[in-house]
Amino acid sequence: MFATAARRSLSGLIPPKIATPGALSSGSTSARTQSVVDFYSKLPKGPIPASEQVGGVRGKFFEGKNASGKPLLATIFILFGIGYTIDYQMHLKHHKNGHH
Known part of the structure; x- marks a missing residue:
């Protein structure tokens, strides 16, 4: 029970896996890959x-x-x-x- 709650609470911090066979074979960009790109593009850059x-x-x-x-x-x-x-x-x- 605790492991599930911890995994759920940390799921927003850890980006999803994008190098899965399904994500790589689904074309140039998939919805999952696009969500990761959107996540990293919103992060602040610089000092x-x-x-x-x-x-x-x-x-x-x-x-x-x-x-x-x-x-x-x-x-x-x-x-x-x-x-x-x-x-x-x-x-x-x-x-x-x-x-x-």
């Missing part, structure tokens, strides 16, 4: 336009003309600060009833 490139944090900070590692460094320092604060607070709780 990806700038408007369709990666967006979000990755596109803003890690790719393009403004590429930098600032978000990565900020994340490291924030996690260090949170860990240090938690460790410091746990140490203060340890000293609540007296020193070492």
